[in-house]
Amino acid sequence: MRAIWSGEITFGLVNVPVKLYGATRSHDLSFHQVHDEDQGRIRYQRTCEVCGREIDYEHIDKAYDDGDKTVVLTDEELADLPAEDNDEIDVVQFVPGDQVDPILLGTSYFLEPVGRSSKAYVLLRRTLEDTERTAVVTFTLRSKTRLGVLRVHEDLLALQTLRWPADLKDVDFGPSRTTISAKERKMSAALVEQFSGDFDPEQFTDEYQEQLRELVDAKLEEGDSVDTEATFGKRTSSDAGEGGGKVISLMDALERSVQKRRGATEKKDSATTKKSSTTKKSSSRKKSSSRKKGSSTTSRSSKRSG
DSSP: OOOSEEEEEEETTEEEEEEEEEOOOOOSOOOOOBOTTTOOBOOOOOBOTTTOOBOOGGGOOEEEEOSSOEEEEOHHHHHTSGGGGOOEEEEEEEEEGGGSOGGGEEEEEEEEEOSSOOHHHHHHHHHHHHHTEEEEEEEEETTEEEEEEEEEETTEEEEEEEOOGGGSOOOSOOOOOOOOOHHHHHHHHHHHHHTOOOOOGGGOOOHHHHHHHHHHHHHHHTTOOOOGGGGGOOOOTTTOOTTTTOOOOHHHHHHHHHHHHHHHHHHHHHHHHHHHHHHHHHHHHHHHHHHHHHHHHHHHHHHHHO
């Protein structure tokens, strides 16, 4: 596994060096889009609405739109914010676990102890177990200040993000005021009892993903597929170079598209300039010819009057 963050858990004067790892992954099949006629891959381009050009990531800034005005923030300005440099998970409170509303819970991470001794790590884990408490923490991840909780997961400490209270939506509806009789509540409780048991997540399966996988495997076995390289399209002679038939990357394609467009623009400008120059020369010749013709006419008139 690859750590996505490293720092320290701090509570009081105790520091626990740790590394952060993603605790979950998606089991869903990953898809991309293709053209239904020729199965060519569909790509999305980062196009500027002002100049119409495709823009590289290094030239993209973040902006906030308040409706009337837009404020642009550069990477340098964002990097100067103090939260960017925070590498601590600060314990701010220890609370009973049942006081944390599950609707606030977000992404889960595993914490690995770092250093020769993991004594402080084990101490914190056992303290949470002995006191049956959950640690409420604040930390910074991917340039954002976050709220979270530290829990015990088997022999590890697990960090789970919490949504800020402001992230919860206000609802404009409420429960029905329908009256429930004692008999209905008793029957409902009996039904719950019939479905009761110990929770074991392994007994549940994602039927949709299983059937989706079976469909994909069946199409592969039947030969109902296309060559993956063919979905990227054929390379033109102008694209040929080092690497022979190697499929170019999306970034290469974007860069070449920009260069090609710039070249076309420069060629167009050059043609326009040349045309303008030709027009000026033609106009100059006509004017010169007109002057010569006028001079000749005047000369003939003078001879006649003489």
